[in-house]
Amino acid sequence: MKGMTIRLLVAGMFAAAAGVASAGGSHVITVSASVTGVCSVVDATSTLAFGALDPVSGGTVNAVWSGTASGGKFACTKGQPYTVSSDDGLWKSSSGGANNRMKLSTATDCTVATDCIRYTLTSVTSGTGAGFGVGNRISFAVTGQTTNPDYLNANVGSYGDTVTLTVAP
DSSP: OHHHHHHHHHHHHHHHHHHHHHTOOOOOOOOOOOOOOOEEESOSOOOEEOOOOOTTTOOOEEOEEOOOSSSSEEEEOTTOEEEEEEOOOTTOSSSSSSSEEEEETTOSSSSSGGGEEEEEEEETTOEEEEOOOTTSOEEOOEEEEEOHHHHTTOOSSOEEOOOOEEEEO
16 A cells, blocks of 8 residues: 555656646747848048140140059948939039030139040949948049040149049938
8 A cells, every 4th residue: 555655656657747847838029120221431531633734745644643552432232222322523514524625713603614624434333233231342433534624725724623422222
């Protein structure tokens, strides 16, 4: 009888333990995140210099871009479509990149033709594309050109323009 009581007592403990274990359950946690599609300009300024233009010797002059290793670049989230556009500068005669003009520093505007020098401006990255990720920066790679007819009769002095390139996701 004593053995039977011990067996019933042990069986009751297992039954109670099994009841506790079966009364449990599970909880599911859903984890989520999203990556924002953005573009960011790394360095907001660079210089495109034509240097000294000599109307006597003439010829086409290509501008030298001074983008640095870290500057003149932008980055977009990997796969993020982007567009690069230009405002064509302060003194453009019309939109399109082939009608940019540098203004003589002492002139107030470009109403006098000899106070401005026409130049073309192109950017290798103009147009659209898709980002490569923030660690893979994209260069604006700007180039410019002016030809002898554009500066043949220009007044002596320093000329300049400010062009803004805009990156939009």
